[in-house]
Amino acid sequence: MLALCLSISSLSAQNYLILKLADGTNNGTLLSNLNRITFSSGNMIVKKTDASFDSYLISSINKMTIGIYSDVPNVPENRTSLAVYPCPATDHIQLKNAPDSELNIRIFSMDGKVLITTKIVGSQAININSLSRGLYLMKVDNDILKFVKQ
Numbered sequence: 001m002l003a004l005c006l007s008i009s010s011l012s013a014q015n016y017l018i019l020k021l022a023d024g025t026n027n028g029t030l031l032s033n034l035n036r037i038t039f040s041s042g043n044m045i046v047k048k049t050d051a052s053f054d055s056y057l058i059s060s061i062n063k064m065t066i067g068i069y070s071d072v073p074n075v076p077e078n079r080t081s082l083a084v085y086p087c088p089a090t091d092h093i094q095l096k097n098a099p100d101s102e103l104n105i106r107i108f109s110m111d112g113k114v115l116i117t118t119k120i121v122g123s124q125a126i127n128i129n130s131l132s133r134g135l136y137l138m139k140v141d142n143d144i145l146k147f148v149k150q
Contacts, residue, residue, distance in 0.1 A: 017046070019056065020063040029054070031066070082140055088148040092125040095140065108137040 016028040017037075029046055036047045044061065046054045083096040095103070100122045107116040107128070115136070120126060128136075131149045138145045 016067060018065045018067060019061055020065075021056070022060045022062055027054070027056075082143050082145060084138060084145050084147040088150040089128060090150050091129050092127055093138075093147055094123045094125050095120075096123065098123045098140075103140050106139045107131070108139065110135055110137070 015031055017031060017034060019027045021027065029048070033048050033050070034046065035049050038045045038047070039058065042058050044056045044058055046056070048054075081097050084093050085096050086093070098120075103120050105116070105118045105120055105126060106114055107126075109115055115131060116126070116128070118126060128149055133149055135146060135148055138147060
């Protein structure tokens with residue numbers, strides 16, 4: 001049996017163990033909740049400080065990293081269909097090339113917190129006055145876009 005010990009204090013800015021599994025899902029465990037990771041009989045066992053544990057088949061783990069974990073999917077590159085304008089924005093944003101149907105909108109901070117949830121039709125304006133200056137992610141149905149608030 002092989003044990004992997006992590007020094008939590010040296011990883012204070014990177015706070016999660018992130019596993020990308022073969023089925024496409026991601027699992028994140030807060031490093032401060034980890035007690036020990038062991039490998040035994042083709043399994044990786046993540047033991048937590050509350051005495052609970054998670055077990056994964058090693059063959060089902062595509063990637064293991066330590067970093068910031070978010071439920072926001074990766075932002076696709078080279079988006080040509082939907083676009084957010086104006087960017088940077090001050091008080092509202094709109095969608096370019098949006099279909100004339102109802103769209104579910106969720107705006108996320110970069111740490112994955114949902115800040116705004118709304119529905120719009122077509123290129124209807126979305127009020128972003130409540131947001132601070134910064135970079136944001138917007139989920140439009142199944143598409144992810146990014147924009148900057150000034």
